[in-house]
Amino acid sequence: MATPVLTAVKYGNVTRCFFKDAVRCVSTTSSLQSPRRPKTGGRNIVLVDGVRTPFLQSSTTYKSLMPHDLARTAIQGLLKRTAVKTTDVEYVVFGTVIQEVNTSNLAREASLGAGMPQNIPAHTVTQACISSNQAITTGVGLIASGQVDAVVSGGVEFMSDVPIRWGRKLRQMALKMNKTKGAQAQMSLLIKTLASKPAFLEIPAVAEFSTGEVMGHSADRLCAAFGISRIEQDEYALRSHTKAHWASEKGLLSDIIPYKVPGVAETVVKDNGIRPSSIEKLSKLKAAFIKPHGTITAANSSFLTDGASACLLMSEEKALALGFQPKAYLREFVYVSQDPKDQLLLGPAYATPRVLEKAGLAMSDISVFEFHEAFAGQILANLKAMDSDYFAKNHMNRSEKVGTPDLSKFNLWGGSLSIGHPFGATGVRLLTTAANRLIDEDGQFALIAACAAGGIGHGMVVERYPQK
Known part of the structure; x- marks a missing residue:
C-alpha cells in the first residue's frame, strides 16, 4: 500500500486535513467537510457497526442468566451483523462495573463463548458508568499505536444477580x-x-466509597444547587420516554439484536423500560432519596438494567481492505474528573468544551448530541452549567461558557432514562446511536458525553463516514 499523503483543504477559517492514498480518495465535493486528521498516531479509526441486546429492567426476562451470557450474545450478534471473520478480529475488550466473581475476566469468557479463536486476547475494564466508553478508547489506543487493526469493544451489566x-x-x-x-x-x-x-x-450499593453518598442523593443536591425544579425534571423524563417510544416504533433503534433467552418462549426484541406516561402521573410519585422534599423520583431516574453491547472498531485501511462500509470516524476524546461530592454528575459539562477544543470545533458544528441520562436533573444541571459564565470562570478556569447544546439535536431517540442504563454497556449504545443518527439525519459531527461515579466524565467527537 502506498504511504498515505496528508492533504490540507481550507473551509472558511478552518483547515481540514485528510489522507489520500491508494485505497481511498476522499471527495472534496461531498456535502460533508473533509475528515480532519486525528491526533491518534496519524491513523484514521472507524466504527464499522455496533449492536446491543435489548435493555431490560433487572429481575425480568434475563434474571436466570449470567453477565457473560449477555456479553457473548452481543459479540455473536455483532459478528452476524457485520459478517466479519473471527480471524480478522485481533483483540476483545469489555467494560463492566459489578464483577461476577466466577468470570473475573468477563471479556475472555464472552469471547470464547461467542466462538472467537482462542488465540485472540481479551481483557476487562471498569470505570463506573463509562466502562464501555473506556473499552472503546482502549480499542482506539490499540489501533492507533499499531498493535492491532481490529478490535471488538463492548460492555455489560447484570443487576439481576449481583455478588453479595x-x-x-x-x-x-x-x-x-x-x-x-x-x-x-x-x-x-x-x-x-x-x-x-x-x-x-x-450488598453492593450505588454509592460513592469516598463520600458514602448514594448517587440519587448527590443528584438531589445538584438539582437544588442549580435550581432545577421537580416539574422540569418530570418534563425531561417524559421527553426521554416519548422520544424513545417514537424511535422504537419507527424502527430507528436498529442496534438491537433479538435475543432468544433459554427457557423463555418469546424472543426478546425490544427494550422493556420505555413507558410514555403523563406529567400528571409523574407528579404523583414521591421523592426516592431525600424524603419528603427531594425532587428525584423513580420516574425521573434511570433504572437498574440488564444488558450488553458490542462494536467493531478498525483502522480505516483495514476496514476498506476487507470491504466494509464504516459508519463513523472516531475522532477526539477526553476524560475528566472533579469533586466526587458536589460535582459528581457534572462530567459532561467539563468534558464538552475540552473535547470541542481538541477537535477544533464549536458547539454549532455539532449535528448530533448523545448524552448519558443518569437522572433528568443531572442532564438539566449540566446544561445549566454549560450555559453559565460564572460556572465556567469559577469552576472550570475558562474565560467563557461553552453554551448549551441545541435540544432539537439532543438525545432525539431517547436516552438512559427510558431505554435503560446497564452501567457497563451504555457507552457503546451512545456511540452506535450517534453514528446511526448522523447517517439518518445527514449530519457530520456528533458529540457523546457521560458522567460516572467518582466524579469522572467522558466526551468524544464522532464524525460521519461518507456513505456510498
Missing part, C-alpha cells in the same frame, strides 16, 4: 475455619465470631 458477600468478620472466620482442625475448635471460633455481632451481609 458475608460480612468481613464472617469471611475472616471462614478462612480461619478452613485451617482449623477439629470440630470443637471450629465451634469455638464460630461462637467467638458470632458473639462479636458481625454484619452478616454486604
